[in-house]
Amino acid sequence: MNHGRREANLIFGSPVRKVLIMTMTLTPIGLIHSPYATKEEAPIQGTFSPEGIGQVVVFLEYMEGLKDIETFSHIILSYQFHQAGEVKLVRPTFLDDEKHGVFASRHPCRPNGLGLTIVKLLNRSKNILEVSGIDVLDGTPLIDIKPYIPRFDCFPEANEGWVALKKERPKPVGRE
Amino acid sequence: MNHGRREANLIFGSPVRKVLIMTMTLTPIGLIHSPYATKEEAPIQGTFSPEGIGQVVVFLEYMEGLKDIETFSHIILSYQFHQAGEVKLVRPTFLDDEKHGVFASRHPCRPNGLGLTIVKLLNRSKNILEVSGIDVLDGTPLIDIKPYIPRFDCFPEANEGWVALKKERPKPVGRE
Numbered sequence: 491m492n493h494g495r496r497e498a499n500l501i502f503g504s505p506v507r508k509v510l511i512m513t514m515t516l517t518p519i520g521l522i523h524s525p526y527a528t529k530e531e532a533p534i535q536g537t538f539s540p541e542g543i544g545q546v547v548v549f550l551e552y553m554e555g556l557k558d559i560e561t562f563s564h565i566i567l568s569y570q571f572h573q574a575g576e577v578k579l580v581r582p583t584f585l586d587d588e589k590h591g592v593f594a595s596r597h598p599c600r601p602n603g604l605g606l607t608i609v610k611l612l613n614r615s616k617n618i619l620e621v622s623g624i625d626v627l628d629g630t631p632l633i634d635i636k637p638y639i640p641r642f643d644c645f646p647e648a649n650e651g652w653v654a655l656k657k658e659r660p661k662p663v664g665r666e
Numbered sequence: 667m668n669h670g671r672r673e674a675n676l677i678f679g680s681p682v683r684k685v686l687i688m689t690m691t692l693t694p695i696g697l698i699h700s701p702y703a704t705k706e707e708a709p710i711q712g713t714f715s716p717e718g719i720g721q722v723v724v725f726l727e728y729m730e731g732l733k734d735i736e737t738f739s740h741i742i743l744s745y746q747f748h749q750a751g752e753v754k755l756v757r758p759t760f761l762d763d764e765k766h767g768v769f770a771s772r773h774p775c776r777p778n779g780l781g782l783t784i785v786k787l788l789n790r791s792k793n794i795l796e797v798s799g800i801d802v803l804d805g806t807p808l809i810d811i812k813p814y815i816p817r818f819d820c821f822p823e824a825n826e827g828w829v830a831l832k833k834e835r836p837k838p839v840g841r842e
Contacts, residue, residue, distance in 0.1 A: 591733030
């Protein structure tokens with residue numbers, strides 16, 4: 491899975507030193523179907539549209555890896571923001587007109603272009619998972635599925651940082 | 667970010683049809699330092715070793731994207747399982763000797779080799795984030811950082827599927 495090499499600048503202690511980094515190549519394991527054909531239609535987060543029903547279609551080559559997935563009520567989907575525009579490290583977001591760092595936001599235009607969403611698993615039929623709370627575009631390439639496990643993933647004590655008190659709103663035009 | 671094309675088999679309705687899929691190339695945005703030099707030392711999940719302190723070192727090229735990250739108490743790290751062995755779609759896991767599908771488990775040997783962990787953000791100093799609850803190997807390539815937002819990510823009502831009642835234990839030998 492490692493293919494290329496690139497140099498990057500690292501500060502860890504001093505001085506700045508160069509490190510060699512390896513790129514990696516990912517191959518989608520399926521496609522996600524959703525009711526959202528355009529970016530404008532897709533909700534900012536699945537939490538804002540829990541009624542959105544999607545189908546996670548896993549390619550047959552990977553179907554065996556779904557064994558026991560139906561024992562979970564929620565799953566984590568990693569996917570490619572395949573329609574995302576230009577990456578900007580700092581930008582206004584869907585929820586705020588102030589600029590925030592892209593790593594302090596869930597904005598789709600981000601380095602490596604990976605999205606993450608937690609959905610409710612309603613039903614499995616062979617290689618197709620029916621889910622609710624989906625927030626991705628129809629036809630989104632699926633990269634990984636992991637079980638959501640409250641013991642590992644639920645931190646109710648976490649604060650909401652700059653997102654606190656930001657309410658759902660229509661996506662501002664031109665914000666991707 | 668799209669590079670190659672491959673064919674995959676899709677069932678969605680019938681008959682089986684072939685679809686063209688695009689591969690994507692990722693470049694690490696930093697490195698994660700942890701106390702764990704070997705797979706045996708690393709905890710099965712960060713929840714099991716909340717005292718494990720790590721440093722998330724973001725390459726200087728991406729530092730600007732950290733703006734406002736310090737307003738969050740918890741962050742989500744996507745990373746590469748860079749030492750993972752052979753991918754098996756069904757296998758015994760660290761927590762259970764029964765075989766489960768890789769997508770119903772968090773096992774490192776998985777298609778696309780991406781890991782996900784939620785850590786507590788203790789401190790930021792320029793491009794370095796000090797975190798607790800880290801569970802990755804020292805030197806792990808970092809792919810993405812997202813803010814953890816309870817409104818989007820916390821589902822206390824989720825069940826734990828086959829993982830329910832499975833307690834922490836030493837990693838069985840030879841299980842990667």
